[in-house]
Amino acid sequence: MLAVLAASGSGLAAVAAAAAAAAARVSRAAGTFGDREPRNRWLMVTVNRPPGQFPAASELPEPVTRLHDRAEVMIRPAPAGRGTELGLRLREAPPASSVSLGARLSGTDPRRELRAALRDAKSLIETGEVIVPDEPPTTHPGPLGKPLDLLIRRSGQEGRL
Amino acid sequence: MKALCWEGPNKLVIEQVPDPGIHNDDDIIVKVTATVTCGSDLHLVGGYIPAMQAGDVIGHEFLGEVVETGPGVRRHQVGDRVVVCSFISCGRCWHCEQQQWSLCDNSNTNSGIAQMMWGYETGAVYGYSHAMGGFRGSHAEYVRVPFADYGAFKVPDSVDDASAVFASDAVPTGWMGADLGGVSPGDVVAVWGAGGVGQMAARAAVLLGAEKVIVIDRIPERLEMASRFCDAETIDYAGTDVQAELRERTGGRGPDVCIEAVGMEAHTPGPQSLYDQAKQQLRLQSDRPAAVREAIYACRKGGSVFVLGVFGGLVDKFPLGAMMNKALTVRGAQQHGQRYIPMLLERIAAGEIDTRHLATHTMPLDDAPRGYQMFKDKDDGCVRALFRPHG
Numbered sequence: 001m002l003a004v005l006a007a008s009g010s011g012l013a014a015v016a017a018a019a020a021a022a023a024a025r026v027s028r029a030a031g032t033f034g035d036r037e038p039r040n041r042w043l044m045v046t047v048n049r050p051p052g053q054f055p056a057a058s059e060l061p062e063p064v065t066r067l068h069d070r071a072e073v074m075i076r077p078a079p080a081g082r083g084t085e086l087g088l089r090l091r092e093a094p095p096a097s098s099v100s101l102g103a104r105l106s107g108t109d110p111r112r113e114l115r116a117a118l119r120d121a122k123s124l125i126e127t128g129e130v131i132v133p134d135e136p137p138t139t140h141p142g143p144l145g146k147p148l149d150l151l152i153r154r155s156g157q158e159g160r161l
Numbered sequence: 162m163k164a165l166c167w168e169g170p171n172k173l174v175i176e177q178v179p180d181p182g183i184h185n186d187d188d189i190i191v192k193v194t195a196t197v198t199c200g201s202d203l204h205l206v207g208g209y210i211p212a213m214q215a216g217d218v219i220g221h222e223f224l225g226e227v228v229e230t231g232p233g234v235r236r237h238q239v240g241d242r243v244v245v246c247s248f249i250s251c252g253r254c255w256h257c258e259q260q261q262w263s264l265c266d267n268s269n270t271n272s273g274i275a276q277m278m279w280g281y282e283t284g285a286v287y288g289y290s291h292a293m294g295g296f297r298g299s300h301a302e303y304v305r306v307p308f309a310d311y312g313a314f315k316v317p318d319s320v321d322d323a324s325a326v327f328a329s330d331a332v333p334t335g336w337m338g339a340d341l342g343g344v345s346p347g348d349v350v351a352v353w354g355a356g357g358v359g360q361m362a363a364r365a366a367v368l369l370g371a372e373k374v375i376v377i378d379r380i381p382e383r384l385e386m387a388s389r390f391c392d393a394e395t396i397d398y399a400g401t402d403v404q405a406e407l408r409e410r411t412g413g414r415g416p417d418v419c420i421e422a423v424g425m426e427a428h429t430p431g432p433q434s435l436y437d438q439a440k441q442q443l444r445l446q447s448d449r450p451a452a453v454r455e456a457i458y459a460c461r462k463g464g465s466v467f468v469l470g471v472f473g474g475l476v477d478k479f480p481l482g483a484m485m486n487k488a489l490t491v492r493g494a495q496q497h498g499q500r501y502i503p504m505l506l507e508r509i510a511a512g513e514i515d516t517r518h519l520a521t522h523t524m525p526l527d528d529a530p531r532g533y534q535m536f537k538d539k540d541d542g543c544v545r546a547l548f549r550p551h552g
Contacts, residue, residue, distance in 0.1 A: 048255040048266075082255060123267040126253045128233070129185050131285075131307050133270045134297045138166060138178040139216035148212060152291045155273030 040093040042074060043111060045118045047084050047125050051077040054084040054125075061124040063117035064088065071114055086121065088114040107154060163550065164218040164301035165529045170208030173530045178218060181297060181305035186233030189309040191245060195322040196223040196299040197520065198536045198546045199330060200356045201471040204425050205289060206533060210473055212274055212292040220300030220548075221247040221287040222330040224322055227313070228303070236310040243313040244506070245306055246498035247330040249285040249296060252311035256284075263495035268308065269294045278474070283495060300529055302550045314502050317510045323523070323547060324509055327357065327516040331545075332505050333498040334469055335361025338420045339369050340501075341492060342467035346370030351407060351416035351459060352393070353452040355383035357519045357545050358469055359422035363391040364514055366418070375410060377403055382542040390515045407459050415461030423452035424470030437477075450476040457483050457491065468493030520547040 047054065057073045058065070064073065067088065074087035094110050103109045123130045141149045166176045181190055199222050204210050206219070227241040237243065249268040250257050256264035265284035269275060272282035274292040285307075288298015297304065306313055316325045335358050344350055350366040352359050355378035366374045376387035377396045384395040396406050407416060437449040456466050457480045466489055484491055508514045521544045524532050532546035 046255070048253065048258065119272065122254075123251075127187075127251045127267055127308075129187065131249075131251075131268055131270060132184050133295050134181060134305055135184060136179050137216070138164065138176075138218055138297060139214040141214050141216075145214055148214065148291075151274065152212065152214075152271055152295065155271040155277075155291075 039096060039099055040090055042087040042089045043114050043118055044074075044085055044087045045122045046078045046082055047086055047122050048082075049084055049125055050081070051075075051084050060086075061121040063120040063124070067114065067117055070110075071117075086118060088118055090114065105150065105154060162302040163526060164297070165220060165526065165548075166215075167206065167213055167217045167219050168215050171206060173206065173219070173533055175527055175529065176216070178216075178297075178301070181303050183229060183231045184305065185307055186231045187308050187310060188231040189227050189234055189237055189306045189313060190229040191223075191225040191243065191304050191306050191313070192228045193223050193225040193299055193301060193304055193550050194242075195225070195326040196220050196301075196526075196548050196550065197326055198222075198533060198548075200354075200358065200424060201289075202533070203537055204471055204473070206537070209425060210290050210292070211278065212271075212290040212295075214291065217288070217290070217295075218297040218301050219288040220298035221289055222326065223287075223299035223304065224316065224326040224329060225304070230309070234309050237313055237315075241313075242316045244316050244325050244328045244502065245287075245299075245304075246312045246314070246333070246496075246502060247286055247289075248312070248496060248498055249287070249294065249307050250311055250499055251308050252499070257311070257499075260497055260500045261494075262497040262499040271295055286495070300526065300548060300550075302526070311499055314506065317506055320506060320510050321517070323520045324515075324517045325506065326547065327361070327519055327545075328502055328505050328509060330496060330498065331357040331519065332361045332509070332514060332516060333501040334358045334496040335363070335422070336365040336501050336505060337494065337496050337498075338362040338422065338467045338469040339365035339371075339418070341494065342418045342420055343465045343490070344369045344371050344418050347372045348417040349373045349375070349411050349414075350418045350420065351375045351377065351456070352387075352420045352422060353377050353456055354422035354424075354470070355380065355387045355395070356422065359420075360387050360391050360519070361514070361516070362420045362422055362469060363387055363393040366420070367392050368508070368513060371418075373410070375407065375416070380539060383544060386518060386544065390518055403455060404459055411461070415459055415464065417461055417464050419456035419460045419464065419466045420469060421452045421456045421466065422469045425449060425472045450479065454478070454480055457487075457489065460487070460489055462487045463489070465490045465492070467491075471495075519545045521545060523547045523549065525552065526550040 071088045078085045120130045164178045224244045248263045250262040250265040251267040254266040268285040269282045275282035285294025344366045348371045350371045352363045363374045374393040376393045379399040387393045526548045535543040536546045
């Protein structure tokens with residue numbers, strides 16, 4: 001797939017190079033570090049609200065409270081007036097296979113929903129809404145554009161978070 | 162509605178696309194009355210910017226009339242004439258509050274792509290690929306403007322469209338380069354690139370008190386504009402040794418501040434250009450950084466280099482040794498327009514900043530593919546092509 005991406009233009013090749021680097025990071029984390037690399041890290045965002053004005057755990061936006069049964073919540077002050085740190089972690093550590101690059105691309109990584117919830121909660125607390133893309137789209141990707149289309153559809157709930 | 166769509170590298174087509182709509186409470190819909198080409202569009206048109214899809218509407222520097230507002234909008238009403246910042250920013254995250262508007266945490270709906278490429282996502286831009294949010298561009302009859310209270314600015318009645326439209330991107334980008342590059346009274350400033358952004362960076366440096374501003378390019382009419390409208394000296398790099406010329410003009414010290422306004426498709430004479438082009442065509446590097454290299458070598462010891470040109474990925478032969486050993490400050494950014502636009506509109510109204518001359522060619526939106534060809538090839542002295550979607 002990466003070879004196909006590289007053949008279809010330098011812009012796409014840049015994305016392919018970044019994807020390869022990301023894949024290397026994911027596989028290195030899973031393989032090289034082995035048991036030392038926690039499969040169940042806290043996923044964190046920092047919200048631009050001082051701790052005194054930050055919602056209590058039970059009053060967080062619905063994308064987070066909806067995950068109550070499956071995820072723990074952490075709230076702590078960020079240093080030097082940068083706001084409040086908000087974290088989510090699965091209550092049960094996921095199997096190694098579910099945190100692979102393949103799982104992330106196929107959308108089966110169980111932490112995907114946590115990432116999306118953190119981003120949405122941050123935006124809801126800071127701005128009152130979650131910005132959505134323009135609809136309907138004007139694009140019509142051809143065969144070579146399908147891998148990029150998959151990347152775009154996954155990107156809102158993936159990334160390094 | 163009619164829009165200019167990217168259909169592949171160097172393939173732009175006018176197409177009928179769905180009208181935009183209000184999707185968030187803070188949105189407005191703008192009827193676009195003026196939208197211009199930008200040098201950074203050429204990287205995108207040429208296929209050098211990742212995450213473009215066939216059918217994407219391009220364009221990010223524009224002005225128009227508010228025709229619809231979302232229920233959360235407080236600062237605009239139907240009928241307002243507004244210039245819109247090319248970057249979409251929420252105004253309430255930490256980065257926006259720190260006046261780093263292009264780093265907004267909440268505007269990029271495809272944050273994972275930029276995180277993968279750069280470590281963290283940046284804010285969204287109109288019409289500049291799905292890595293930058295995937296929002297439709299401004300080369301269209303109408304555009305949806307999210308977070309409108311923070312991104313759209315009323316234009317003074319005394320400023321016409323052809324002058325005000327550049328306050329969307331070129332003017333604040335140039336100003337930011339001079340401001341965050343640290344231009345101080347008495348400085349000598351060198352600017353690489355005499356396009357719209359380079360000229361505005363030069364003018365900003367003059368207004369911030371620089372003693373001397375030197376603009377470097379090879380296009381005669383652009384150098385003449387820099388001299389006439391920006392009070393700058395010029396160097397034609399096709400006819401002289403730029404490094405030697407700068408040493409001579411600065412008493413052997415080098416410029417205090419060097420602003421690069423060229424970007425990832427830099428052209429330079431000699432073997433360096435051949436090397437960069439070959440590596441780029443072989444996909445072994447994504448960007449050609451010749452002007453940045455030159456700025457780093459030219460800058461005085463302990464001076465400042467600001468990278469305004471758009472770059473996307475990785476480069477080869479970066480002079481890290483020169484940067485480190487000369488104790489340079491090297492900084493870059495996409496434009497934090499919201500920080501500057503109100504002040505810049507006042508300066509344009511007061512006659513301190515001339516922008517009207519940048520729109521060298523005005524045409525209907527239907528002629529936009531031809532306009533981009535002229536802009537790319539610099540035909541007929543084209544500096545910027547301005548499109549009028551509604552005539």
